[in-house]
Structures are given as structure tokens and as C-alpha cells.
Amino acid sequence: QSALTQPASVSGFPEQSITISCAGTRSDVGGYNSVSWYQQHPGTAPKLMIYDVLNRPSGVSYRFSGSKSGNTASLTISGLQTEDEADYYCCSYTSNNTYLFGTGTKVTVL
Amino acid sequence: DVQLLESGGGLVQPGGSLRLSCAASGLTFSNYAMTWVRQAPGKGLEWVSVISGGGGNTYYADSVKGRFIISRDNSQKMVFLRLNNVSAEDTATYFCAKHRRLNWNFDSFDFWGQGTMVVVSS
Numbered sequence: 001q002s003a004l005t006q007p008a009s010v011s012g013f014p015e016q017s018i019t020i021s022c023a024g025t026r027s028d029v030g031g032y033n034s035v036s037w038y039q040q041h042p043g044t045a046p047k048l049m050i051y052d053v054l055n056r057p058s059g060v061s062y063r064f065s066g067s068k069s070g071n072t073a074s075l076t077i078s079g080l081q082t083e084d085e086a087d088y089y090c091c092s093y094t095s096n097n098t099y100l101f102g103t104g105t106k107v108t109v110l
Numbered sequence: 111d112v113q114l115l116e117s118g119g120g121l122v123q124p125g126g127s128l129r130l131s132c133a134a135s136g137l138t139f140s141n142y143a144m145t146w147v148r149q150a151p152g153k154g155l156e157w158v159s160v161i162s163g164g165g166g167n168t169y170y171a172d173s174v175k176g177r178f179i180i181s182r183d184n185s186q187k188m189v190f191l192r193l194n195n196v197s198a199e200d201t202a203t204y205f206c207a208k209h210r211r212l213n214w215n216f217d218s219f220d221f222w223g224q225g226t227m228v229v230v231s232s
Contacts, residue, residue, distance in 0.1 A: 001172070003154065036218035038155070045205055045225060046147075046155065051218035089155050093216050097169045099145070104154040 004102035011108040022073040022090030030071035034093035085109045112136040112221045119226030130191040132206030140184040143209035148202035162214040
């Protein structure tokens with residue numbers, strides 16, 4: 001299976017909002033509400049930011065929100081801050097009883 | 111606090127084998143599925159394998175199926191990944207990650223280790 005499709009990069013100014021898309025198929029993103037999002041700063045382990053499409057784990061800022069429409073999931077970061085600069089990956093459960101990550105998006109705060 | 115610590119990485123020759131370990135603490139280990147994810151240098155995340163809390167269900171990415179074996183020892187709070195017949199494409203940092211739930215499916219990964227590096231080279 002090919003990775004879910006994400007834009008390679010997204011940028012924004014502080015306090016702006018940005019949205020990262022994650023395009024899949026009916027066999028993954030579109031078929032299940034099991035989409036999660038991960039933030040990864042250079043040289044560190046990924047951190048869970050959103051699970052089950054739109055839920056935030058305890059301790060994750062309210063500025064992060066998730067949604068899904070059809071075969072595409074999205075992560076929105078509101079009130080962009082310098083510490084949000086990182087790589088972001090979506091992940092979906094699939095009909096093959098596996099998980100599939102997205103290609104990754106580098107977020108830059110201008 | 112939940113902590114995961116991977117070990118066992120290193121240099122291995124093409125066609126060789128290696129066993130990675132992940133030691134967990136701060137949780138009732140058998141209550142959660144565990145997953146391995148890898149990241150090649152400068153590349154994105156790739157899901158590798160999952161094992162259910164009781165160890166009875168295991169699944170693999172097509173890229174490693176038939177070569178890698180996941181297992182766990184709940185009494186020792188450890189999960190393992192045996193890498194067999196490795197090639198240069200297996201060079202990566204391997205992370206173990208805890209699932210949010212007992213079941214291995216329809217889930218996400220809420221705690222991650224810092225990873226262990228595997229380099230396949232002659």
C-alpha cells in the first residue's frame with residue numbers, strides 16, 4: 001500500500017491558522033474513524049496529537065483540531081506558534097488489518 | 111509515567127538477523143497492544159508490525175512480512191522484533207509504541223520510545 005498523501009510543506013505566520021490534509025482511500029481514511037496525527041520535532045520521537053479523527057489526548061493544546069470528509073482527513077493548527085514548527089504525520093487503520101502513515105508535512109512558522 | 115526503552119540496534123550485514131527489544135514501565139503492560147514503527151534516515155514514518163495485548167494477534171506491513179517476527183513477554187513487560195534476512199532498505203530507526211487500547215485494531219499510538227538505530231551494511 002502506498003502512503004497516505006500529505007502536502008510536503010505548509011507555512012504560516014504566528015497566530016495564523018493552517019490546515020494539513022491527508023488523502024487516502026475508502027480502504028483506509030474513508031473507511032474508518034481511526035485516523036490519528038503525530039508531531040515530530042527533529043531528533044525526537046513522534047507525539048500523538050489527535051486520535052479517532054478529532055479527539056485530543058490530555059495535555060495537547062486546544063489549538064490542534066482534526067476532522068474528516070470522505071477519504072480525506074485534516075489537521076488544523078490555530079494560533080500558530082513557533083513551537084509548532086515540526087513534521088506532522090497522519091496515520092490510518094486499513095482494511096488489510098494494518099496501519100498506514102502519511103508522507104509527512106513540514107510546518108514552518110514564518 | 112509510561113516509559114518505553116528500545117535496545118538491540120546496531121550494524122548488521124545484508125542477509126543477517128537482529129533482535130530488537132522494547133522494555134516498558136509505568137503501565138499494566140498486558141492491557142495494551144504494541145506496535146513497531148520505523149523511520150529511514152531523512153524519511154517519513156513507516157508502520158511495521160503490531161501485536162495484541164495477549165500476543166495472539168500479529169500483523170505486518172507487506173514490506174517486512176515473512177522476514178520480521180513480533181513477539182512479547184508480558185511477565186517481563188517487553189516486546190520484541192526479530193529482523194531476518196535484512197537488506198539496505200531496512201536501515202532505519204525503529205520505534206516501539208504503545209497502543210491506546212487493548213485491541214490491536216482501530217487504534218492509535220499514545221506513547222513512544224526514543225528509538226534504536228539499525229544499519230544494514232557490509
